Every structure is written in structure tokens, then in C-alpha cells.
Amino acid sequence: MTLINKIDYYNIESLLSEEEKMVRDTVSDFVNSEVIPIIEKYYHDEKFPFHLIPKLGEMGLFGITLPQKYGCAEMNNVAYGLAMQELERGDSGLRSFASVQSALVMYPIYTFGNEEQKNYWLPKLATGEKIGCFGLTEPDYGSNPGGMVTHAEKVDGGYLLNGAKMWITNGTIADVAVVWAKLDGVVHGFLVEKGTKGFEAPEMKGKHSLKASVTSELVFQDVFIPEENLLPNSRGLKSALMCLSQARYGIAWGVVGSMMACYDTALEYAKSRKQFSKPIAAYQITQEKLVYMITEITKAQLLNLQLGRLKDKNQAKFTHISMAKRNNCEKALDIARVAREILGANGILNEYPIMRHMNNLESVKTYEGTHEMHTLIIGEDITGFPAYDN
Numbered sequence: 001m002t003l004i005n006k007i008d009y010y011n012i013e014s015l016l017s018e019e020e021k022m023v024r025d026t027v028s029d030f031v032n033s034e035v036i037p038i039i040e041k042y043y044h045d046e047k048f049p050f051h052l053i054p055k056l057g058e059m060g061l062f063g064i065t066l067p068q069k070y071g072c073a074e075m076n077n078v079a080y081g082l083a084m085q086e087l088e089r090g091d092s093g094l095r096s097f098a099s100v101q102s103a104l105v106m107y108p109i110y111t112f113g114n115e116e117q118k119n120y121w122l123p124k125l126a127t128g129e130k131i132g133c134f135g136l137t138e139p140d141y142g143s144n145p146g147g148m149v150t151h152a153e154k155v156d157g158g159y160l161l162n163g164a165k166m167w168i169t170n171g172t173i174a175d176v177a178v179v180w181a182k183l184d185g186v187v188h189g190f191l192v193e194k195g196t197k198g199f200e201a202p203e204m205k206g207k208h209s210l211k212a213s214v215t216s217e218l219v220f221q222d223v224f225i226p227e228e229n230l231l232p233n234s235r236g237l238k239s240a241l242m243c244l245s246q247a248r249y250g251i252a253w254g255v256v257g258s259m260m261a262c263y264d265t266a267l268e269y270a271k272s273r274k275q276f277s278k279p280i281a282a283y284q285i286t287q288e289k290l291v292y293m294i295t296e297i298t299k300a301q302l303l304n305l306q307l308g309r310l311k312d313k314n315q316a317k318f319t320h321i322s323m324a325k326r327n328n329c330e331k332a333l334d335i336a337r338v339a340r341e342i343l344g345a346n347g348i349l350n351e352y353p354i355m356r357h358m359n360n361l362e363s364v365k366t367y368e369g370t371h372e373m374h375t376l377i378i379g380e381d382i383t384g385f386p387a388y389d390n
Contacts, residue, residue: 007260009298015305016078023079026059027086035090040350043212046205048093048173057128061087061098063106070110071123078308081253085304089257092360093213099254100169101125103246105132108178111242112189112234121176121191133174133201134247135165135192135218136240142167143373146237150181150220152190159183159230161190161223167367171216172203178231179218180240189231189239198223209363245318248368249311252324255332255364256300258357262332262339263293265352269343280342289338296331303327319381326374329365336361 013021034052042049056062060073061083068074080102088095106125109117124130141147150163161181171177177192177199192199198221203214234240267290270281280286307324310316336358340347347354365371373388380386 007264007294007297008301009294010302012298012301012305016082019075020079020082023064023075024082024086027061027083028089030055030059031086031090035087035094036353039091039094039212040353040356043091043093043356044350046207046211048097048212048214050173052094053097053128053131056098057126060126062101062126062128063110063122064102066106066110066122066126070118071126072106076308077249077311078305081250081304081308084250084254085257085260087257088254089261091212091356092254092258092364093210095250095254095257096169096210096213096364099247099250100134101128101132103250104134104243105176105178107246108134108189108231108234108239108243109191112231112239114232116228117191117231130175131170131173133168133170133177133216133218134243135168135171135177135179136244137165137167139164139166143370145180145240146187148180148182148187150179152181152183152188152225154183155224158224158226159190161192161220161225163220165218167204168201168216168218170214171201171218172214174201177201177218178243179220186235187237187240189234190225191229191231192218192220192223192225193229196223196225209359211359241318244368245321248321248325249307249316251364251368252300252307252321252328253304255328255361256297256304258361258364259293259297259300259328259332259335261353262336262357263290263297265354266290266293266339266342269346269352286342289342293335293338296335300324300328300331317381319378322369322374322377325369326371326378329361330371333358333361333365 063072064075064080065077066072084095087098106122109121125132136145138148152159152161175194179190179192180187181190200219201216203216270286271279273280303324307316307320336354339354343352376388
């Protein structure tokens, strides 16, 4: 029995299709056998496990919801969510890699690109032969991406790109960057290929979080982008924000995997750790903590499942996604901290995954929209009043 089936207090298993369960269990087995045994070392060494990329491609986890004609699996959004949940049960960095490849690179090429762009890039990205990254956030513009200063200027045969992006997952290793820049004051998407003159992507070091993930800067100095590398159907900041909604959806599911890993570790530890002649799981305060954890996991599972069903019917609003991202990230971080309390001093050891998940979740709670920004997004939706400056 896989871990995920043990943590299903409300029999949510009965609400899944056979295909959805197959995807979940396949990724779960992969994480158990090939990720969990190695990830602590990669995290410690601040390296990404590159050898897993082809295997993720073989399982169809890149662009999993996109059409088969482009080499993708064409599965539903619940299957995609369950896959992200299991990857993050291994490590947030691994799920981040898959989320960026799928939601922030393949999705915009599929949605805003022409057939030539889709036919060239999507099959290669689907197998992991090519790696992509997404450039929106800038050193001075995170929560306010519309203030970006990166800009493109029309020249003969294409565009000249200048500016910089920050906190870019996969940036240093990417073969192509989906970069958002202002052209005549309007935001557009551009495909910037690795090795283009004037384009650099130095890796950011010294992180205490997402250490098994590549995080980079993107720097553009008079970078020539040929006309055919403009995403022709992208126009306005809304296009970039549509991509973020896809990524936030995967995050909402992914952090439930972190919750599960922390809860399962704490539960098993509490049942075996004895103090004052009995397991600490037999004490009321420990039970209260465990009950809190399983309750929040169950609520997050139900929130995600309904969100996935709405998304498959094209009925999910971006505010629905904000609610799931906001709630689940906050509760995942809370659960990691409570799990560490249950393990006491042992909770800081890399023998257990809790501190690694906790550190990762500090970033996951922040990226793709901070907790505060998602609060204001939902607040505006329910009141009609925007509470942030335009």
C-alpha cells in the first residue's frame, strides 16, 4: 500500500477514476523508490537530480493535460494535480521543476503560440529533451508584475530585449525561456533560446530553501529575438497571469504531498517514541496535534478535488485557484511546524524529511503570489473593492 492511500480519512479514493488512481499510484511508486532515498543528499549538496528528468518525461508528467498530437498525455486536471501532489511528497524542488515545465512553459506555448512553435517545442519539452523556464518576476517587481521594466524594441527582423528577471526556476539549465516584456507599453511573451548573444542566466546560490532546485537570474542586454519567437497570441499582462493560474493550481495540490510526508513521519514517530513509559501518541496534547494535521489534510484534499473537477469543466475561476493556493500553502507550513514539534530535537535531523519540507514551504508559500496577495485577490472578488494600489 502506498503512503497516499494511508492518508485518506474521508475515503476520497472512492471519488477518483481508475485513470486518476493509476496516475497517482505510478508517481507515488516512483517517488518512493527513486526520489525519497536520494533527495536529502541532493538537497544538502544544493543540486537538482537531473537524472530523473527523462523518467518524468517517460511517465508523461510534462504537459500532462495537453493534447497527444504534441506528444503529451492529454489527461484531466485531477490526474495532473495528483501527480504534482506525489512529486512534492518527495520534494518541492522536484514538483517545481515539473510545474514550471508544464504550466509556465508548455502551457503558454500551447495557448499563445502558433502551430510551428507548438510542433517544434512541445514534443521536446514533453520528453524532457528540452527544458524551459518562465521569466516574469523582476528584482523590483514581484507582487506588482505590471510594473516590469524589461522591454522589447522592434527592429528589422525581430526585437531587441533589455532587462532582468529574478527568482527563475530552471533558468540556468533551460534551453528556452518564456520571457514577458513590454513592447510599446503592452506586455508580450517571447521565446528566448539558450546561447543567444547578450542573454545570461547565472544561478543564485546561498538558499536555505528549495536547495534541490535550480534558481536563477535572467539578464538581457540587447538580446536579438527573431520575429518568429514572439508568442503571437500573447497580449497584455492577462496572458502572463493565465500562466500563473496554471502554476498555482499545481502548487495547491503539491503542498498536500508535503503535508502527507510530515504527518506520516510525525504519526509513526509518535507511536514508537516512548516517554514516561508509554508512546507519546498516547498523550492528549500529541493526539490534538495529529488530529489537527489530518483534519487540515482532509480539507485540503477536498478543496483540491472540487477545484480540479471545476477546472475540467472550465468552470474554475482564478479566485478559486487563489483560495486553494492560499489555504493549502499556509496549512502545509503549519503542519510541518507541528510535525517538527512532535519529533522534538529529532525533527531537525535529515534522517527525517520535516525540516526540508518546512524550509521548502517557506518559498512555496511566497512564490506564484504571496499569501497576502491571494488574500486581496479573494477579498476583491467577494466585496467588489480592490484593496491594493493599481
